Amino acid sequence: MFGQPSNPSHTLPVVNNNPQQATRAPENKSATDVARQLSRFSLIQSEVMQAIEPAVVIKLSREELEKRTFEAVGEIAYQHQFPIGAQEQKKISDQLVNEMLGLGPLQCLLDDPDVTDIMVNGPNEVFIETHGKLKRTDIRFRNEDHLLNLARRIVSGVGRRIDESSPMVDARLADGSRVNILIPPLALNGTCISIRKFSDNKHSLQQLAALGAMSDEMASLLDVIARCRVNVLISGGTGAGKTTLLNAISFGISPDERIITIEDAAELKLMQPHVVSIETRPSNMEGLVAIDQSILLKNALRMRPDRIILGEIRGAEAFDMMQAMNTGHDGSMCTLHANSPIDALIRLENMLLMSEAQLPLTALRRQIASTINIVIQIERMRDGKRRVVNITELVGLEGEQYLSQDLFHFEKQSQDLEGNISGQFICSKTLPRFAEKAHYYNLTKQLKSAMGIHA
Structure with missing residues (x-):
């Protein structure tokens, strides 16, 4: 041959x-x-x-x-x-x-550990994200058919199909990387493929601090938050590093706990020995019924979890997550897309209003204030670096307004000619409301040290 x-x-x-x-x-x-x-x-x-x-x-x-x-x-x-x-x-x-x-012209990008995202905008445009910055490559496909055949090969590998009747597909590669594919007629300039690469690097909080994402004191505080079972909401934009931060915080969870993770595309890689990972399923043209996060969350409550970690809140499952956090599953965590801690709470309100509960806004805000303890805001800044810009404690309600206090926040100081941002992480030096929980778990000394309280 x-x-x-x-x-x-x-x-x-x-x-x-x-x-x-x-x-x-x-x-x-x-x-x-x-x-x-x-x-x-x-x-x-x-x-x-x-x-x-x-x-x-x-x-x-x-x-x-x-x-x-x-x-x-x-x-x-x-x-x-x-x-x-x-x-x-x-x-x-x-x-x-x-x-x-493999993935043809894209395989070398998948093999490059510095590339975190791959974006194909038709056969003649391939962009990558590396070190937080977008760059255009000189990689090309021969023509649209070459690119479309690759897209079909990707989706067929997960038992799906893509054609004019089903022009959008979410899939996952064998290594865990997330893939979104959009083809004509929806994509006007040719088939679009977006790949969020799976990273097997499990950064600890200390490693993230060493990379400049937070201070050592913030890393110590987040470790206390994880260990004393505080309910956490992680907020940030697309590609800000929410999943990476959630993985890092989870290092502090006790190995004695049973954890259930629910995601649209499995990305979380927890280190504990007792983790059950479940994933949503979309419908297809063959009549396969969709299984969304709300259904999985209700089922997870029957699986005797100690904690539930929801990869990303997007809709009506927010109500079930609030119920879970309020019914003995404290220490649960989730993420959502928002630009600030207050925006995150408002977006959570909107999702709760989408649920079947039909509660008045005042009741929803009261439930949020009694359920969410900490909102962590992470941001990918203009210099490409990801930083935790707020660790905010939700204190309660005053009238219909949320009461909160920043335990830490990032204060930008300057930006050089190359766009690099410098600043410092500011500590409020205030003992948070969950100090009683920290005392119960014998973490008072670590909590006070993290907050710069030496008395």
Whole structure:
């Protein structure tokens, strides 16, 4: 099926899929040279794909497929007298293997640990987020069909389909990365693929503090909050780091507790030995009924949880989460999208109003004030760094207004010419209302130290 590897002495440049060079334009290459290179690559690719039988591919290990593909690329290049060296031969064969087993041109971005998000806006635009900043790459798909075939391969891997009758799909890759796909006619400029990469790095609060996301005292306070079973709401924008922070806070949960996590796409990776992770299920064209977070949350209450962690509140499940926090599952945590602690409470109100409970606003605010103890606001700032900008304690109600106090907040001081922001984390030096809980768990000393109270 495959020929013997060749040993030509010249090189054939190939399409640049190296994310480290993604923003660099090719040097000293005319449009004719680039077109010739692409034409050669397309010819090699076409002939290799014809030579490799799909029935054989699925039986081979990746290592064996890489070896045979490398040999086939060399033989075809030799037959056509293309000047190609071993290094370029390896690049081409790797790209072809990625087409068969991986995500084609995007595979190198998935393999790059510095890339956190991949955004494809049609066949000719691929952006990445790295170190908190968006960058355009020079990665391209051959055409819309090439991109659409990749999208279909992704969704078929999770038993879904994407077509004009179902043009939007949420999926998850084998490594846990989240994928959203939108195709024409909804996407006007071609198929759009958004990938939020799964990170297996489980940062502790101390590690986040070392990265500048918070101060050491804030890390110590959040550890107390987790250990003394305080109800927590984490708020922030898209990509602010809410899930990363939630994972870090969860380090403080006792290994003796039974934890149930509920998410649309499983991202939380808790370290405790007794964790049950459950995930929503969308409906499909074959009549599969959707299972949303509200249904899973009601079922979780029958599973004898000590704590419930809800990946993100989006709608009517907010009422069930409030009920759970108020009925013996204290220490539960959840996240939502909002721009400040007060905005988070207002958004939570709106979600409660969407529920079937039909309670008056005053009653809802009273329930929120008696349920949520701490709101943590995390923000991705203009310099790309993620910082915890508020740790706010919800004290109660005064009339119809929430009473709250910032235990810590970030105060911006300056910004240099490169956009780097400097500032400091300010402590209120006030003992929080949950100090009695901290005393019950023998955490008073740590709490006072975190808040700068030495008396």
